[in-house]
Amino acid sequence: MERITKNTRTVIIGAGNVATHMAKALRMRLNIIQIFSHDIENAHILANSIDCTCFTSSIDDISKDADIYIIAIKDDAIESLISKISNFTHSSLWVHTSGSKPMTVFEGKMNNYGVFYPLQTFSKNVEVNFQEIPIFVEANDTKNIEQIKELAHLLSPKVYDADSDRRRQLHIAAVFACNFANHLWTISDELLRDTNLPFSILMPLIRASVNKLDKVSPAQSQTGPAVRNDTKVIEKHLSMLSDNKKEIYKTLTNSIIDSANKTNL
Amino acid sequence: MERITKNTRTVIIGAGNVATHMAKALRMRLNIIQIFSHDIENAHILANSIDCTCFTSSIDDISKDADIYIIAIKDDAIESLISKISNFTHSSLWVHTSGSKPMTVFEGKMNNYGVFYPLQTFSKNVEVNFQEIPIFVEANDTKNIEQIKELAHLLSPKVYDADSDRRRQLHIAAVFACNFANHLWTISDELLRDTNLPFSILMPLIRASVNKLDKVSPAQSQTGPAVRNDTKVIEKHLSMLSDNKKEIYKTLTNSIIDSANKTNL
Numbered sequence: 001m002e003r004i005t006k007n008t009r010t011v012i013i014g015a016g017n018v019a020t021h022m023a024k025a026l027r028m029r030l031n032i033i034q035i036f037s038h039d040i041e042n043a044h045i046l047a048n049s050i051d052c053t054c055f056t057s058s059i060d061d062i063s064k065d066a067d068i069y070i071i072a073i074k075d076d077a078i079e080s081l082i083s084k085i086s087n088f089t090h091s092s093l094w095v096h097t098s099g100s101k102p103m104t105v106f107e108g109k110m111n112n113y114g115v116f117y118p119l120q121t122f123s124k125n126v127e128v129n130f131q132e133i134p135i136f137v138e139a140n141d142t143k144n145i146e147q148i149k150e151l152a153h154l155l156s157p158k159v160y161d162a163d164s165d166r167r168r169q170l171h172i173a174a175v176f177a178c179n180f181a182n183h184l185w186t187i188s189d190e191l192l193r194d195t196n197l198p199f200s201i202l203m204p205l206i207r208a209s210v211n212k213l214d215k216v217s218p219a220q221s222q223t224g225p226a227v228r229n230d231t232k233v234i235e236k237h238l239s240m241l242s243d244n245k246k247e248i249y250k251t252l253t254n255s256i257i258d259s260a261n262k263t264n265l
Numbered sequence: 266m267e268r269i270t271k272n273t274r275t276v277i278i279g280a281g282n283v284a285t286h287m288a289k290a291l292r293m294r295l296n297i298i299q300i301f302s303h304d305i306e307n308a309h310i311l312a313n314s315i316d317c318t319c320f321t322s323s324i325d326d327i328s329k330d331a332d333i334y335i336i337a338i339k340d341d342a343i344e345s346l347i348s349k350i351s352n353f354t355h356s357s358l359w360v361h362t363s364g365s366k367p368m369t370v371f372e373g374k375m376n377n378y379g380v381f382y383p384l385q386t387f388s389k390n391v392e393v394n395f396q397e398i399p400i401f402v403e404a405n406d407t408k409n410i411e412q413i414k415e416l417a418h419l420l421s422p423k424v425y426d427a428d429s430d431r432r433r434q435l436h437i438a439a440v441f442a443c444n445f446a447n448h449l450w451t452i453s454d455e456l457l458r459d460t461n462l463p464f465s466i467l468m469p470l471i472r473a474s475v476n477k478l479d480k481v482s483p484a485q486s487q488t489g490p491a492v493r494n495d496t497k498v499i500e501k502h503l504s505m506l507s508d509n510k511k512e513i514y515k516t517l518t519n520s521i522i523d524s525a526n527k528t529n530l
Contacts, residue, residue: 076497132472176453177474180514202438204399206446220388221386241437244520256444
């Protein structure tokens with residue numbers, strides 16, 4: 001296996017949140033020779049920010065002779081992109097960073113491939129500390145898994161094996177834990193506007209809710225009107241909410257009550 | 266107004282999570298003379314833990330001559346409890362700690378009353394740092410509001426005025442931000458069981474999601490398949506979920522898509 005060095009020629013395919021954070025974290029550790037994005041402006045911005053002089057929005061112009069290609073684009077676009085790529089060097093290693101796409105999207109097209117899934121939420125303009133981030137890897141053979149692990153270890157000490165099924169299950173858990181929780185905070189923010197209080201007033205509560213999870217399971221940590229079955233409060237709250245907020249309140253309250261009943265059986 | 270001192274005779278009505286944390290935080294700052302709970306065992310445990318020798322489960326035996334009564338029981342039980350209380354000293358100050366009950370539950374029964382609402386999630390066995398907790402107060406006159414503020418300042422520097430409407434709106438925001446978010450973490454925990462990974466694997470992701478909110482609004486912080494409108498991923502996830510998890514996934518995904526559409530208009 002080729003060791004990964006500062007000379008390892010790497011193409012980043014994508015210029016969104018994941019691509020941007022990965023490119024910035026990897027730029028000093030290997031040689032990023034090109035950024036590809038369908039949106040040439042985004043490709044330009046990311047290339048500029050990491051002092052990479054080469055970027056393109058044309059799939060045909062993606063470098064043919066890189067050592068590693070890292071695909072970090074919207075999940076829905078991965079298969080279509082792979083199908084359009086041709087004439088690359090067959091020794092190259094290809095990885096995607098998706099939680100939900102199986103490794104087999106590369107099958108029959110590439111020789112050396114795998115997945116490199118960082119379990120994290122990436123937003124532009126918000127720094128991430130890769131040292132804290134678990135990275136889940138798989139590959140189509142033992143040589144490639146070693147190289148992908150080496151790539152992952154450039155960013156984080158927390159590298160775990162996960163086949164496609166395990167990774168997809170992890171991804172769904174992460175959608176609930178992060179994406180959906182964040183949407184509830186968006187709703188809280190909207191509700192607070194009527195009180196003229198800033199969202200920051202909720203931060204100690206949110207942080208305390210998270211810190212509790214270091215000590216007890218989330219099921220044991222549950223508080224609030226639903227788990228107490230405080231029906232008058234629940235009814236009053238429902239009467240004050242409209243549309244999608246009411247729907248979410250009802251769905252989550254019923255689920256909390258169901259969970260509590262199961263635990264008490 | 267009487268200043269609150271270590272001699273201020275105080276009765277804690279309740280022995281649940283809120284009552285327990287408040288009693289423990291207040292015990293060195295005023296004189297807790299009695300714990301009441303409908304469950305005599307809980308009253309005993311809490312009284313013991315704060316070296317208070319007097320506890321009761323009989324409403325008729327609640328001390329008649331305390332300076333302050335703090336009601337920290339299930340919201341649904343507050344009105345019924347107040348209706349059963351009689352013959353107390355009319356100069357006493359009564360407060361409840363509920364987010365959702367209006368101050369008027371005391372009207373016509375007590376002379377001096379108000380609300381003392383700590384915006385926090387309390388679980389037995391998990392320490393809280395009251396210094397971080399915002400406390401929202403209201404009272405039936407200016408003398409009482411000063412005394413309740415003094416009581417609140419014994420625990421936290423963050424004391425705010427909030428009438429019953431504002432407090433209820435805050436409470437709903439807190440239910441979404443804390444109770445509902447916690448239930449999503451319970452679901453993540455259940456989903457992870459199939460992967461043989463511990464819930465702690467998600468903690469860096471959850472902490473990063475929270476830390477982002479110090480810098481950008483939750484709406485700006487939103488990531489994941491729903492906000493990207495990654496329909497294939499969403500459909501795949503739905504096909505892997507059952508019952509209440511599927512229902513929650515659908516409801517929250519639709520709400521995220523709606524929010525994103527409104528923002529983009």
